[in-house]
Amino acid sequence: MEDTRTFRDGDVSPGCSEFQEDRSNSSDPSCVSMKSDWSMDKLLRFQGRPISTDLSDRSVSEPSWVSMQSDRSMGKNQSNLREDTHHLRDSQLDQSRFKSNLLKKFEHLYEGTGTQGNPTLLNEIYTELYITESESGEINNEHEVRQIETQSRRAATEDTAIKCNDIFRPLPGQDKAIRTVLTMGVAGIGKTVSVQKLILDWAEGKKNQDVQLIFPLPFREINLIKHKTLSLSDLLHLFFPETKKMEISSDEYKVLFIFDGLDECRLSLDFKSKVKLCNISQSASVDLLLMNLIVGNLLPSALIWITSRPAAVDLVPSECVHRVTEVRGFNDPQKEEYFRKRIGDQSLADRIISHLKSSRSLYIMCHIPVFCWISAAVLEKMLSRAENGEIPKTLTQMYTHFLILQTNIKHEKDYEKTVKDEDMILKLGKLAFEQLAKGNLIFYEEDLRECGIDETEAAVYSGFCTQIFREEAGLYQGKVFCFVHLSIQEHLAALYAHVSFTKNYINVFDQTKQSIFTKVLKQMKYNSISHLHKRAVDEALRSKNGHLDLFLRFLLGLSLEFNQTLLRELLTQTGSCSYNKEETVEFIKQKIRENHTSERSINMFHCLNELGDDSLIQEIQDYLRSGQIGETKLSSSQWSALVYVLLTSEQKMDDINLKQFIGAQNTADEVLQKLLPVIKESRSVQLSYCGVTDEGCAALASALRSNPSHLRELDLIGNKLGASGVKLLSYLLKDTHCTLETLWLSDCGVTDEGCAAVASALRSNPSHVRGLSLSGNKLGVSGVKLLSDLLKDPCCKLETLRLKDCEVTDEGCAALASALRSNPSHLRDLNLSVNKLGASGVKLLSDLLKDPRCKLETLWLYNCGVTDEGCAALASALRSNPSHLRKLDPSGNKLGVLGVKLISGLLKDPRCKLEKL
Structure with a gap:
């Protein structure tokens, strides 16, 4: 049957790509397998005629009128068949030659060299890079070394790593098709090597064999023809002469275009242009060809991979990109793996690794593969030959x-x-x-x-x-x-x-x-x-x-x-x-004092470090060791020094508790303002009972909006945020790039108005938050109903909901129970303590617990007015579905003898999994 893969509106047909799912174990035929070219059950199109590659049984699907044709007609058809078979074989030879040429070009890694010198086989030296899916394609305007210094802290985080061969494969739980991928990363981080690895594995027949042709077109080479006018077909023939006999069309080949180095592009890529090219034979300027190919007007079925340094990612509009990935270089284990592969003498490799670890600035730079190569070249020579002079620090x-x-x-x-x-x-x-x-x-x-x-x-x-x-x-x-x-x-x-x-x-x-x-x-x-x-x-x-x-x-x-x-x-x-070195040092310190943003001062501290002056750093480290930093009135330069120390510390600052910096001399709002660069890089921020006001909340929200994809937990318990503060946080939650998983807002003065803002934000972006605490806030009936509506959303993944002392009544309990019955499988922890639920409320919860889909593991009902009648309903529910609940707290209620007996009877059930009562 004819291959009917089509791509509409820039989408990729799912299920037809090894990039997207492994079809090797499927009973269905794969779309294409380059490992078995001769057995492809697919129509290829040559000279505009479709032919089947399955020549064994054509009569089965042919209509009866075929048998009535004259012998002459049959002879003509057989002649056409032979001609088409020749075309098929020629096409396969062309593809084989194409693969062979790419294999020769990409099998060697000229590490730090051009095509001269002694190349290394890529597969011998290749070390897997740390690549993640980026939640945001936003541009980071910091210097790339600064980005490396922050990325090196993230390399050990919980983000899901993606192998370069899998960049078109959706992650678990993602059902979107991926046509265009933009991979960003700082210079030398390994983008081009990742491209090379994918091409090599494909050319060797190891990966992505459903793709028939891969066209690597680096921007640095496209720049050389930027003034030419030609068709896409002409462009491919220019770069890949062996494709001249191939008819590249959307219904014949599945192709991948790789545009490496968008930051090196010197073309005017005008994505607002209304010039639409739909035929690969249409001639136009090179920039229009590329624009139409990326947008999907030309070859809409083609996969597109673009790599770029972060500063240039906005050259391609976000609506044209289906996935943004980020190459973060080597994490710590990968650094060591590289040196052990690069240095033959393992004892020498150990000494090199040990020396680099002794210098924080050097070890951070080893995040970049190219810097690892530079360090290996220098240190291998210096340490192996015992040369005179100080080893570089x-x-x-x-x-x-x-x-x-x-x-x-x-x-x-x-x-x-x-x-x-x-x-x-x-x-x-x-x-x-x-x-x-x-x-x-x-x-x-x-x-x-x-x-x-x-x-x-x-x-x-x-x-x-x-x-x-x-x-x-x-x-x-x-x-x-x-x-x-x-x-x-x-x-x-x-x-x-x-x-x-x-x-x-x-x-x-x-x-x-x-x-x-x-x-x-x-x-x-x-x-x-x-x-x-x-x-x-x-x-x-x-x-x-x-x-x-x-x-x-x-x-x-x-x-x-x-x-x-x-x-x-x-x-x-x-x-x-x-x-006079001291003159320069003092000038830099003065600039640190004058500069009000800690982020711009960070490089000034690196400069002081380069000059061997660490006086400001020593002051801060002394304060930190004494534990009295919250009682010390810090100057602006000392705040900048503190940011530098925290960001460059060998100690992971993923979980930062700001209480240690808050005291008589430093208010919570001031600490928030000064330590925003640190907060941006933290996975968990603890601010419980710190005196944060709506002003500090505004600063916090602003910082998190600029880097919304990093923070996972935010604890603001016991702070009077006010309505404006809660609304600002709600705006953050609406951000589609926000990946906050836990938000604690207990005792924050949240009213039904604030609850409405939070619930509205989570309804518009419901899938990321796993834990929400609003205990100790006067939500009222309306607030609880809004939260109940959120829980009904099938996209809602909330696992922990704490509503202790929130004025939840039997009416609110009914709304919650109804919501959880319609979407019962995700919630694990529910705290309704210190609410007057009444008998009807407890019965409604009991009905929920009976649902076999209910996965609730912890239920807090402290001081909820539960009587023996309510206790009987709970016990009955848990007897009918006893295996899911692990913790139950009915303390503070008048259960009576009967209630206790009912609970005791439940504990005798061998299916009961209660661990804490």
Whole structure:
């Protein structure tokens, strides 16, 4: 039968993809199996004619009039059949050749190198990356190293990990089809390697064999043809010549397009354009082709995978994306696994891991696979040969050693002697700085020419400096250049800025053509490198996305004597300027005092750490050790220091109790305002009986809206939030990205109005909250009825509901019981203590307990006016359905002798599972 997979409105037909479900054990035929090309029971379309690949029994399904055709007609049909069979075989040969070519291209990992050097088989070195489904595609404007520092804390959390081969497979409980996936992650975190792994496993016949063709189209290569006008068919033939004989159409092949590096895209992707392309033979500009393909106008059945750094994810509208995933790099066990695979000598690998763990800043950076490679290259050489000098303990030391290592490799290669290290480093440094200022990670020949690097020099640099700067020959004939990693670009940019100032008295932030007289004046003005440092600090703080943060850390680190000594191995003359380190340190501390946001101050503390000054940090650590921090009036700089200490602590801060910081000197609202960066990264925030007001609640809600997918538990018990505070939290609960699972609002002054806001929010987004406590609030009948309506929602997953002392009457109890009878299987814990339920209320609850679908495990009925009559109803219900309840609290009620006997009789039942009475 003909394959009728179609995709309407951008959806994927479910059940036809190994990406979506494993069909290997199904009795139904799989849609396509590349492992058994000759047995595909599928119509392929060649030259516009459908033919069946099942040639064994065509007569069964043919109409009777076929037998009445003339022998001549039959001969013609047989001729067509032979022709179609040839087409089928040719198509399979083309696909086989296509797979073989991709296998050759992707089976090796050129770790830190271009296509030169000794490649490593990907399967030998590949370490599984930590990839999760992101609840939010929102852009994080922090510098990427800052993101890494926070992500490294999340790597051990409870988020469900996704393997790169499964990114199109819905998670358990998800029934949506997935056509387009956007995978984000910082530079060097492993996005491209994940792409490579998926392609390799497919080409080797291991995974995703229901996909017949995979087209990897990196944006850095598409940029080379951005001015061309061509059809999608032409574009594929250009990049993949072996597809020229294939007729790529939505009803013939299931294909996957991979667009790697959206952040490197230099096309104008206008998703508001009304130009609609529906035929792959229609010619248009490359940006229109890509836009129509991503939207689903072209090849709506095609799967799309886009990778990007976080800052560029908004180039594709969220409505065009069915899933957002995030590559978070290596978690701690994966870091160690990488080094043990990378370093053959396991004893040496242990020493390297131990050294990296001794430096918090270095170990955090090992979250990035590329930094693991850099560290392994440097430390393997230094530790195995017992070289002189201090083993790198800071980022600047590590990268400077790496640069020295690479220039030494250049000497060993015996490349052209005319190329001086100094000229090469400074020219590459200029390119690095100017492109960093523009936000570019990849460069083309015109970019190099602007920095004085001609075609010959580019070839030489990329030839012997392959682990720093490389030229990539893509699928399409064109030259693309890049630094191996953004951090290498930032280090070279800092080195260029440092040498330009100390040697030529040029401030890279203020470069203009200068006369000799101007240079003399500047030489007099720039007599101290502190001048450059102050300007760089100001520029970094002004940056909206912190793109100069790591550059600044490198620039400051290069001024230290230790790194100056290392630089002399690279540069014959670095110049000389007076330098008063304390002047720079004091300037940075002043900026911390002036800066009112702790988040922007975090990098300033990293800078102080790079300069070896930890005085502010020591003060805070002393306060923390004494346990008196809540009684100490902290200055703004001390608050910033506290945020830095908490965020960079080796101790996991997933569960933060803010009580320790609240005291006579620091109010709850002030603590909330100051520690918002920490709260954003916490899984559980404890604020019970802390004196939080609606003002603090507003700050809390604002912070959680900016990062709604991380927090799981929020405890605000015993705080007078007021109606406005509760409403603000309700807005948070409505956010579809919010994944809060437990919300404790006992004794918070929540009225029926506040209860209405909470219930309304949870009705609009009901599936995430598992625990809700509103005990000690005067909800009234209307509030309880609103909660009951919520419980009826089949999407509601509430497992714990605490309504102790909430003025629940028999009427409210009736509403609750009715709701739970209609949706009884999810609630596990119900607390109705200190409410006047009356006999009718208890009977209604008893009827609920009889329901075999009821899964209630804990029932609190303390001081609820339960009599022996009510007790009899409870006992009767539990005798008929005794296996689910684990805890029962009927204390504070006048049960009488009869009631106690009834309960005792229940305990004799061997099916009874009560554990606490």
